[in-house]
Amino acid sequence: TQLLEQSPQFLSIQEGENLTVYCNSSSVFSSLQWYRQEPGEGPVLLVTVVTGGEVKKLKRLTFQFGDARKDSSLHITAAQPGDTGLYLCAGAVNYGQNFVFGPGTRLSVLP
């Protein structure tokens, strides 16, 4: 049983479109991270959210942490081919414990 679910599993869009991917759980997390991973490389940290309801923006990326700290979303505005990759969410149930990852959303942005 996945502690973290991500949807959609795959997403293929045209350059310039907007998209939202989701990370959901029945568990409460003390913090949640979003990563982007390219083939053959390790995940690269994009953002950490820690407060319920928190919204963080990173250029064209907007991250939101649910009020109950059980879910999160990543919205990309005007997607570019460079956004292509595997988007992973990871959560820590308690500070000082290990992190659990979702299965990821594989995004492909076509020029």
Added chain:
Amino acid sequence: DTGVSQDPRHKITKRGQNVTFRCDPISEHNRLYWYRQTLGQGPEFLTYFQNEAQLEKSRLLSDRFSAERPKGSFSTLEIQRTEQGDSAMYLCASSLDSGSVEQFFGPGTRLTVL
């Protein structure tokens, strides 16, 4: 800051052989994590260290797997008597301390067991 490094980047071995991977964390990072990632999946936690102490091991870490961090700096992950099911990307990550919510990943070691 050179980031987390892993060596080798790729390893091809025959079933039954032993392999060892190395991870060098970001300097002064006390926490070090090992994960395994198979194709199409997110990373799965294997084990982590606080300095030289191994604090938690996943049930995924069978008796054939052993990890060490003898001086609280670099870490090694050894797999004995490799099986084809061990083929995966092995990722290492480090974080500053137990209160840190951010971990930084290395590029991974891709293991192929023939």
